[in-house]
Structures are given as structure tokens and as C-alpha cells.
């Protein structure tokens with residue numbers, strides 16, 4: 275494997291490589307990791323499907339080449355999956371009678387169908403390669419997010435695996451209660467993160483995911499109309515008004531104006547220049563609790579990468595269902611619960627999952 279020689283280079287050279295490299299996750303990152311949730315391990319599929327990680331990476335390397343937006347969508351998908359009811363791929367479930375899908379709910383509207391399609395295609399490939407239903411959809415989402423980060427030029431890192439898939443989509447009220455709106459300021463953001471045991475450092479680092487991706491006018495038009503948000507830099511406000519000329523305009527713009535498709539620390543440079551797109555972005559600089567970290571990440575990309583990996587892996591373990599809990603399932607279709615597996619009431623599964631919180 276190409277990874278081997280790199281791992282033998284002196285630490286400094288490796289750090290430099292990680293900074294410059296847009297190579298996928300074949301570079302084995304040393305990195306700092308949070309404690310693993312019970313039931314998860316870096317080696318989970320080592321025996322049952324050793325090719326799994328390579329298959330995901332290979333699929334994405336080519337898929338992202340033809341659609342760069344896919345990487346951003348997959349990074350975002352992992353956030354939404356984990357924030358809402360834990361990392362159990364419930365976000366992928368299509369509606370069934372009496373159970374509206376998470377995909378239809380408001381904060382989800384910009385998740386791209388391409389991301390869902392990619393996850394299902396990866397699942398099909400894995401089933402063939404592993405000789406059966408082995409890898410869960412929730413793990414595919416986590417792996418796809420990891421590879422998307424690396425393909426965008428971000429850090430390579432290891433993903434703890436062994437998540438099982440949830441049986442039901444979250445109700446609307448749960449979704450709305452889990453995902454803070456883009457108009458949120460730091461205290462509100464922290465109140466959401468606190469519920470899932472993430473802190474202010476996690477908030478600043480995870481917000482760096484906005485280094486890629488696009489947003490709809492509706493997510494930031496309140497900063498332009500009727501009155502312009504005074505924290506917006508004047509030139510940037512003008513740009514946004516070109517894209518969204520009036521309230522209700524249907525258009526999108528990049529989250530990170532400097533390097534919209536590269537996973538780097540320029541998002542924090544945007545914030546220093548008052549060019550953060552959402553209130554929830556810009557307030558990270560305005561608020562004195564989070565400001566020092568924004569300043570640090572803007573100056574030191576390695577520090578951002580280090581903390582992003584730590585926080586993203588931590589987030590990736592929220593309320594996981596594992597073999598040990600004997601709850602959840604490995605879906606045969608990421609968009610639908612397995613037929614016949616609907617006997618267990620969701621509340622029971624949820625209660626079991628609660629015991630596995632980080």
C-alpha cells in the first residue's frame with residue numbers, strides 16, 4: 275500500500291504532507307482521538323470484510339471527481355445523522371405510512387439526493403464484496419464523510435466502526451430540537467451541543483465543516499433584508515445581494531468564499547474578515563468565548579485539522595447502536611428498514627441507546 279513509506283518518514287515531513295496533500299485517506303493519520311464508545315473499534319470489519327474501507331474510498335475518489343458537491347453533502351450528512359437521534363443512519367430512511375421521513379424535514383432540505391444515492395451504491399458494492407450484509411449504513415455514512423474530508427484536501431483519519439442502523443426516522447419535533455438554525459448565536463449553539471455532550475471547542479472545530487458546501491439564500495437572507503447585519507463586511511454583503519437580490523430569492527452561494535471546494539482553514543479567515551455566511555458562523559468570532567479558537571485556526575491549519583478530527587470522531591459516536599446493545603440492524607437497503615424487523619418499539623431501542631452515550 276502507498277501508505278506504508280509515508281508512515282516511515284519523520285514526523286515533520288508527515289505533518290507537511292498532510293497539510294499539502296489532497297490525496298485520499300490512504301495516508302495513515304496519527305492524530306488525537308477521543309475515547310471510543312463501547313462496541314466501536316477501528317478494526318471492526320478487519321475479519322468480516324477487510325476490503326470495506328478500500329471500497330468506500332475507491333467509489334468516492336471517482337464519484338467526487340465528477341461531482342465535487344458530493345463531498346460537501348456527505349460531510350454534512352454525517353453531521354445531520356449524528357445530531358438527530360444518534361449516528362444510526364435514520365436520516366436515510368424514506369417515509370413509510372405513519373412515519374414521515376427525516377429527509378422531508380426543514381433543516382434537511384439542502385441535503386443532496388446525490389449523497390443518499392452514493393451511500394446506497396456503496397452499500398450495494400459492499401454487500402457484493404463482503405459476501406453479504408455486513409457493513410451498516412451508519413458506518414458507510416461515517417466512512418464516506420471521512421473520505422470526503424480527505425478528498426477535499428483535509429486531514430486523513432481513522433474511523434471507529436461497528437454502528438448499527440436505527441429502525442425508525444426521527445419525528446419532526448426531534449429533528450427541529452436537534453439541529454440549531456443558522457440564525458443561532460453561540461449561546462444557542464452551545465445549548466444544542468450540550469445535549470449531545472459537545473463543547474465550545476467542538477463547536478468551533480465542527481463549524482469548520484463549512485469550509486466546503488453551499489447554502490440557500492433562505493439560510494442567511496435575514497442578514498440582508500430588511501436591514502443589513504452590521505457585522506457583515508460591506509463588500510461581502512454586496513456579493514450576497516447579487517446572489518440573493520431580495521427576500522425569498524432562490525439561489526445558492528458557497529459557504530467559504532475563499533476556497534469553496536477545498537477542505538482547509540480558510541473558513542476561519544473568512545470569519546476574521548467578517549465574511550461568515552450565517553449568523554452561526556460569524557458569531558464564533560464576535561463572541562469572546564469562541565473568538566480565540568477562531569483566530570488560532572485561521573492562523574494554524576494543522577491545529578484546525580487536529581481538533582476537527584478529534585471533534586468529528588467524537589460526534590461520530592453519539593448515541594450509537596452496537597452489537598453489544600443487540601439493538602438496531604444492518605440494513606439491506608439504506609433507505610428502508612429491513613422487512614420483518616419492525617416488532618421492537620422504537621422507544622425501547624432509544625432507551626437502550628441512551629446507555630451508550632459517550
Ligand SMILES: *[C@@H]1O[C@H](CO)[C@@H](O)[C@H](O)[C@H]1NC(C)=O
Nearest residue numbers: 459460461462464561562563
Ligand atoms: C458568548 O457565549 C457565551 C457562552 O455561551 C455566553 O455566556 C455569552 O453570553 C456570549 N456573549 C455574548 C455577548 O453573547
Ligand SMILES: *[C@@H]1O[C@H](CO)[C@@H](O)[C@H](O)[C@H]1NC(C)=O
Nearest residue numbers: 516517518519523524525526
Ligand atoms: C444567483 O447568483 C448568481 C451569482 O452568485 C447571480 O449571477 C444570479 O443572477 C443569481 N440568480 C438569481 C435568480 O438571482
Ligand SMILES: *[C@@H]1O[C@H](CO)[C@@H](O)[C@H](O)[C@H]1NC(C)=O
Nearest residue numbers: 367368369607608609610611
Ligand atoms: C430501497 O428502499 C426504498 C424505500 O422504500 C425504495 O424506494 C427502493 O426501491 C429500495 N431499493 C431497492 C434496491 O430495493
Ligand SMILES: CC(=O)N[C@H]1CO[C@H](CO)[C@@H](O)[C@@H]1O
Nearest residue numbers: 377378379382383385386387
Ligand atoms: C436528499 C433529499 O431527499 N432531500 C429532501 C429534503 O427535503 C426536501 C423538501 O421536502 C426534498 O425535496 C428533498 O428531496
